[in-house]
Amino acid sequence: MGSDTQVNILIVDDKPENLLALDAILSDLDATLVRASSGEDALRCLLQQEFAVILLDVCMPGLDGFKTADLIKSRPQSRNTPIIFLTAVDIGEVSVAQGYLAGAVDYMIKPLVPAILRTKVRVFVDLYRQTAQIRQLNADLARRTAQLETAIGALEADIAARQRVAAALRVSEEEVRALNADLEHRVLERTSELQAANAALQKEIAARKRVEAVLRELSILDELTGIPNRRELNRLLRGEFNRSRRYARPLSLIMLDIDHFKDVNDTYGHPAGDAVLRWMATTLGGELRATDRLARYGGEEFAILLPETPARTAFHVAEGLRHRIAAAPFTLEAEPAPLTISITISLGVAGLTAGALAEDDLVQAADLALYEAKRRGRNRTVAFAPALLAARVAS
Ligand SMILES: [Mg+2]
Numbered sequence: 001m002g003s004d005t006q007v008n009i010l011i012v013d014d015k016p017e018n019l020l021a022l023d024a025i026l027s028d029l030d031a032t033l034v035r036a037s038s039g040e041d042a043l044r045c046l047l048q049q050e051f052a053v054i055l056l057d058v059c060m061p062g063l064d065g066f067k068t069a070d071l072i073k074s075r076p077q078s079r080n081t082p083i084i085f086l087t088a089v090d091i092g093e094v095s096v097a098q099g100y101l102a103g104a105v106d107y108m109i110k111p112l113v114p115a116i117l118r119t120k121v122r123v124f125v126d127l128y129r130q131t132a133q134i135r136q137l138n139a140d141l142a143r144r145t146a147q148l149e150t151a152i153g154a155l156e157a158d159i160a161a162r163q164r165v166a167a168a169l170r171v172s173e174e175e176v177r178a179l180n181a182d183l184e185h186r187v188l189e190r191t192s193e194l195q196a197a198n199a200a201l202q203k204e205i206a207a208r209k210r211v212e213a214v215l216r217e218l219s220i221l222d223e224l225t226g227i228p229n230r231r232e233l234n235r236l237l238r239g240e241f242n243r244s245r246r247y248a249r250p251l252s253l254i255m256l257d258i259d260h261f262k263d264v265n266d267t268y269g270h271p272a273g274d275a276v277l278r279w280m281a282t283t284l285g286g287e288l289r290a291t292d293r294l295a296r297y298g299g300e301e302f303a304i305l306l307p308e309t310p311a312r313t314a315f316h317v318a319e320g321l322r323h324r325i326a327a328a329p330f331t332l333e334a335e336p337a338p339l340t341i342s343i344t345i346s347l348g349v350a351g352l353t354a355g356a357l358a359e360d361d362l363v364q365a366a367d368l369a370l371y372e373a374k375r376r377g378r379n380r381t382v383a384f385a386p387a388l389l390a391a392r393v394a395s
Pocket of ligand 1: 013015
């Protein structure tokens, strides 16, 4: 705004020629001159606008200059408006003092010197303009400050909102982290539970397998002698029989029986009989080839399966066994001294031939030969011959 500021100067004089003169003196000040012809008129003008300076004639009918100045200074809106008193006569020291008491800032005696008056008025005009500029600057500053304060307020609200959001996010992030940790913990717990359950299961399975193995062994082995029992011999025989038939390989079977075994039991008791059976299993087993299979067939009867062996060779094996048993008497631990008991065996031998159609036939053939060995007086080996079968059928 600056120099655009509207500057008004009030000139008050009861004489129109004086007003005209003032008008002429002040016309080049770039200010609006407002004329008032009386004190009352001046006060009316002051109600309507603001003035940079008031030039006030002292001697006027009605309200004179001093009374008018009093009223001007009594109004808050115009209290600071500078007043220059103008008078035609030298009114002396008293009047000057009175003028200053009324709040005037200057005092000029007519006839006025135009250049001096113009200079003095210009000072007030400049002062008014500067004051107006400062006031304007203050207003701008206040407005800018208010705008900044508003902006800062908005910024602070925004920051607070962001902080609230960040805090909320942090909380939910922590919740998610806590949930994850809990989940991982539960997975680990469940995993170790499953591992423990699995380990227990594996242990149980292993224990069952051991039990099964023991049961299986028990079911295939003779309890007294520890060698395969009759069921196991039949299974082995079935396998070897099929293999022999398929590949046309020889297969023989020896059936043997302890001679007069009933006498051993009757004379020395059943425990002695059991000892003889165990000794028999051990001794026979020690004499056999690795591929031959010895089994307790039942009671005092044993069977030996000889794969890849023709009947003639099996006969020699049987004879070897018979001599071995007959040559080494059994020693029974007894009180007061050990007892020596002579034991002999009878043996029947049969080999697989084209005529034998089933494994049962082989067993029956060996059995018939054994029966024949017993019949002929025991402690001997008899090889199966078809004639034995015919004799048996005949009897
Ligand atoms: Mg006058």
